[in-house]
Amino acid sequence: MALANTAFFASSSGLRRCRVSDLDFAPQLSPYESLTFFPLSYRSTQPGLAFSRKKNILHASINGLNAVNSTSLQMQKSDQDADYIPMPIVLIDQVSDSDVTIVQLSFGDRLGALIDTMNALKDLGLDVSKGTVSTEGSVNQTNFFITLLDTGRKVKDPDMLERIRLTIINNLLKYHPESSMQLAMGEAFGIKAPEKKLDVDIATHIQVKEDGPKRSLLCIETADRPGLLVEVIKIIADINIEVESAEIDTEGLVAKDKFHVSYRGAALNSSLSQVLVNCLRYYLRRPETDIDSY
Incomplete structure (x- = not known):
């Protein structure tokens, strides 16, 4: 027009x-x-x-x-x-x-x-x-x-x-x-650190929702940190789930991300959804560990 x-x-x-x-x-x-x-x-x-x-x-x-x-x-x-x-x-x-x-x-x-x-x-x-x-x-x-x-x-x-x-x-x-x-x-x-830090265990919420027959919607809310997005994408890829699109939202101390995901061109079934949630929850909540300690 x-x-x-x-x-x-x-x-x-x-x-x-x-x-x-x-x-x-x-x-x-x-x-x-x-x-x-x-x-x-x-x-x-x-x-x-x-x-x-x-x-x-x-x-x-x-x-x-x-x-x-x-x-x-x-x-x-x-x-x-x-x-x-x-x-x-x-x-x-x-x-x-x-x-x-x-x-x-x-x-x-x-x-x-x-x-x-x-x-x-x-x-x-x-x-x-x-x-x-x-x-x-x-x-x-x-x-x-x-x-x-x-x-x-x-x-x-x-x-x-x-x-x-x-x-x-x-x-x-x-x-x-x-x-x-x-x-x-x-x-x-920064010149002044946040007065209140987020507890990662409390702040982390992960959910997989239905989004049609060909994809699912993965919703993640957790404490923000540098490299978070790359880490999440890697975890998803490690279990052969494809990320079709994403919305990455940083609101102050909290990261609220949404990913449209699929497995072999279809939505995730309940078993695969649970595997994805468990993997993400483990990696997002785990305490930082020095790799050299292994």
Whole structure:
């Protein structure tokens, strides 16, 4: 449709429309214009354009080093205490789009243009083709649409997905050091470690759910740590189960991951599901042991 590359903005004089491809940066509003979004119920068949009743969403293209300027989207200041540290969330979505990896980052309303984060992703050999900023309540969410720079395809390698996750978390710790109080990596690399540590045994929950005749949904919730995603993928592969797609969600100290899995093109039966759960539970809950001690 003709609207696929169009961004909508509202001013006191009414709704304005401009083509995203004509913008080199996120539009700035004059002091006399207020940013207003309308609860449209529109759904496009083309990727990159969607409106929701629940969210105020702005879509913009990103070329080169230009980043989404989230400062132009500031809403009313919340009444939260200045000492309140919001929950940092890093979500890697491999399900929603078959062509790109979507990375969502939120840290309350504290995130800026995130140019350094984009540069760090580019240094990994990735292409950030597009970005969106959405506001829900007092939380700004930035989405990056990522592909491999050399092939233009979505990221599938678990090691690279983990590098993406850790790179974003490292940047959070560097440019928002207060986030270290809410992140597992804050204990080693932050200015202040989390006050409360998670008990791995209590925090770990694993479940295999039905998801049609050809695949199952594996849900894992456990204490976050570096290398967790790679370790989980390896455990799944060791028992010959295939991971078709995944959603990797880091919420503060907790990792909440979902994997669509199958065995020889079919969903997991009850016996294989139990084997998978037992293996994951053992490896995720086991205490750290020095390999040399063997």
